[in-house]
Amino acid sequence: MGFVEGPREPDDPVLGELSSHDVDHYFRSGVDEAHRVRVDMLLHQHFRERGLADGVSKMVLNQLLGYGLEYVKGLVRSGGIFASSTRQGRGVLRQDVPPHDVEDLSSEVVWDGYVMFCERGLLGGKWSPYDGLSLKQYYSNACVLAFPNTYRRWQRGRRDWVDVELLDAWSTVDQLQADRSPEDTVVTQAVVDSLFKHIGHSDSALLALVRGGYNPAEIGELMRLKPHTVEVRISRARAVARRYLSREGGLS
Incomplete structure (x- = not known):
């Protein structure tokens, strides 16, 4: 599976074909900067030319959701997402999230961040690797921005939920x-x-x-x-x- 190259950004490096292996490697920790930049450029080109509905886009976005879930779960467990929201000027009162609720809350945050990312970053053209942020960084920021509203909604729905069937x-x-x-x-x-x-x-x-x-x-x-x-x-x-x-x- 690869991307067919189209018009390039000015002064782009030579972009080779991007494989599913490249995408898998991109979402692993410790990826080298040169590989990250190359993949970001190709992804930007692909989303711009083909949108979000084709098979390659869906594969990448599914991987992005998985990456986002692990990232957000770590922030929720540590409480770091409250501090990150405060730094963004969108702070909410920090409360401990019970371990059994971490995945539930994180899933809500990841989805809301994903919707924001797709609407603004990809379809709205706000994300570009030439502005300095990688695809993963832009999406992570979208999740942090989405967190306060998601958290308030999650709390309202939870209402000290008693675990009963x-x-x-x-x-x-x-x-x-x-x-x-x-x-x-x-x-x-x-x-x-x-x-x-x-x-x-x-x-x-x-x-x-x-x-x-x-x-x-x-x-x-x-x-x-x-x-x-x-x-x-x-x-x-x-x-x-x-x-x-x-x-x-x-x-x-």
Whole structure:
């Protein structure tokens, strides 16, 4: 796989054909500067001439997303992304992000940064290797710029999220109400009420939508969450809900 050369920037060096191996190597740490500059020039030329929809562009952008996820996860774990945002004049109050939430938050940041990067940097023509920033650096900066708004939205959606499997928990209640005596059902309902008492208004709405048969994509659209985020939260919480109900007597 290679790029067909077209018109070159003034005073460009001789650009050879760029292979998928070159792209793989580009996204590894420790790549030498000459290789980095050559790849950046070819990528700039390719995006300018062919846009973002062809196979080569998709391959590069997928690699960029993977690179961005690892980069942002490191910044979120260390708290460095808060400091980076402050230096950009877009600071947010720093809070510790629980380890199990790092990937969830980082995925949101990486996607929002990606959208900004594509719209402004590539389609808007703002990124050029001749201005001194590599493709990776420009994209990393876009992720940092996107972080404050993404973080605030993520916090609003999270609302001190309690790790529970909403659908399974309420299905359990429905089953117990059908199979048990009225006294047992009252006890079980009290257990589940305690399970959900810490859920905020946002997540109570999510619960109502799940019970109403809405799918993750529909819930995400209504609550301004990505469908993947909805799915991750529901999937991750299944075991927690079952352990909780079992411990408190709801599944005994």
